[in-house]
Amino acid sequence: MPVGRFFEAFKRNGEGAGGGGPMLKLKDFPPEREFREHFPRYFQDFCEFLPCPLHARPLDGALNMHPFLPRRMNPPDAGPKTYIAMGRHREGGEGDSVTKLHMDISDAVNVLAYVAGPPAARARTGPRAPGPDWDGAGAVWDVFRREDRDALRRFLRDHASEFRHGRAGVDPTGDALLNQQCMLTEAHRRTLREEYGVEAWTFEQHLWEAVFLPAGTPHQVRNLRPCLKVAVDFVAPESVRHALDHCALLRDVALRDRREGSGRHAQEDKLQGEAILIHAAMRAAEEVAAWRRGEGRARGAGTAGGGAGGPAPRAGPGAAGARPAP
Ligand SMILES: O=C(O)CCC(=O)C(=O)O
Numbered sequence: 001m002p003v004g005r006f007f008e009a010f011k012r013n014g015e016g017a018g019g020g021g022p023m024l025k026l027k028d029f030p031p032e033r034e035f036r037e038h039f040p041r042y043f044q045d046f047c048e049f050l051p052c053p054l055h056a057r058p059l060d061g062a063l064n065m066h067p068f069l070p071r072r073m074n075p076p077d078a079g080p081k082t083y084i085a086m087g088r089h090r091e092g093g094e095g096d097s098v099t100k101l102h103m104d105i106s107d108a109v110n111v112l113a114y115v116a117g118p119p120a121a122r123a124r125t126g127p128r129a130p131g132p133d134w135d136g137a138g139a140v141w142d143v144f145r146r147e148d149r150d151a152l153r154r155f156l157r158d159h160a161s162e163f164r165h166g167r168a169g170v171d172p173t174g175d176a177l178l179n180q181q182c183m184l185t186e187a188h189r190r191t192l193r194e195e196y197g198v199e200a201w202t203f204e205q206h207l208w209e210a211v212f213l214p215a216g217t218p219h220q221v222r223n224l225r226p227c228l229k230v231a232v233d234f235v236a237p238e239s240v241r242h243a244l245d246h247c248a249l250l251r252d253v254a255l256r257d258r259r260e261g262s263g264r265h266a267q268e269d270k271l272q273g274e275a276i277l278i279h280a281a282m283r284a285a286e287e288v289a290a291w292r293r294g295e296g297r298a299r300g301a302g303t304a305g306g307g308a309g310g311p312a313p314r315a316g317p318g319a320a321g322a323r324p325a326p
Helices: 003-015 040-049 146-158 186-196 237-260 273-292
Strands: 025-029 081-085 098-102 107-115 139-143 201-205 210-213 219-223 227-234
Touching: 003 025, 139 210, 146 186, 237 273
Parallel strands: none
Antiparallel strands: 025 081, 081 227, 098 219, 107 210, 107 227, 139 201, 139 219
16 A cells, blocks of 8 residues: 555544544554654654653663664664554454564653543543543554563463464474564453463553563554554663574574474564673773773764764763653
C-alpha cells in the first residue's frame, strides 16, 4: 500500500478513534534515511525530551555505549524510529494492531507522541491497572521479567497450536521469543499466571509517556487507538552482559537449525556487543592516557556519535516530565 494511502486510512481510523477497519501498521518510517537527517528539528526535540538522558540520548548519553561502535563497523541504526499504527479498544486476537511478543538485544525507550481521539478525562497520577474504558490510553503493554523467559518459552511451546501468525500456524520448535509470532490474550495471561507462575506487568501508555525496556525483557504491545510512537535503542553498561548472551543465543539457534536442517533464516548479531565493549574500553584507555598527559578530554576517536564528526554534546537536562511545546 502506498504510504499516502496508509496515512489517509490512519486519519479515518482516528476520526472514529478505536473503531473498525483494517488494523494497519507502518514501522521504521521514514525508511530511506535516518530520522535525524530527515527530521533534524524533531530529532533535537526528541533528544531534549528523553527521560534518563545519560542512558538514552542517542549521540551524547554518557552512559550509552551504542555510539562507541565506529561508523566503519556499520553500527545498527539505533533510531529514533517511528511506529505508526491504528488501534481499537476491544481485544480481538489475530488481526489486532499489535507488536507480538519478543525481546530485543539492546535497551529501548518508546515514547507515545500522538494518540488520536479525546484526551484522558483526568490527570494521570501514576501507573493504573488497565480498565475497560482505557481512559484515553493509546496502547497497552505486557512486559515480563527476564527470569521468566524459560517458563514463557515452555508455555509458548505447550500452547503453540493456539497461536496463528498471518495465515500460518506457529512453529513450536523455534525460539518463540526470537521468532515474534505469538500475541498473548487475556486468557493466555491467566493460564500463564495460574499454571506457570508467570505474571506480566500490564500497563497503559498515555500521551507523552515513555516506556523503558531493558534489553532481553519479553514484551508485547497492543494499540487501543491510532498512535504514533517514537523509539530509540541504547546500550546501558548494565546491559552489555545481556547483549553478549543474546549473541551467544543467536549463534546456538543458528547452529542447531543448520544441524537439523530446519530451513529457518538465521538471525544475525546486528548489535555487535563484543565490538562495542572493545571500542568502549579502547576509548576509555585513550581518555585516561590523554588525561595523564594533561590533555584533558581525548579527541578524534571517530565514533558513530559523540566522537569526531558527531554533533557537540548539548547542555540541558532533558529530564523526565519535560514536555515539548504542543
Ligand atoms: O509500539 C510498538 O508497537 C512496539 C515497539 C516495540 O515493541 C519495540 O520497539 O520493541
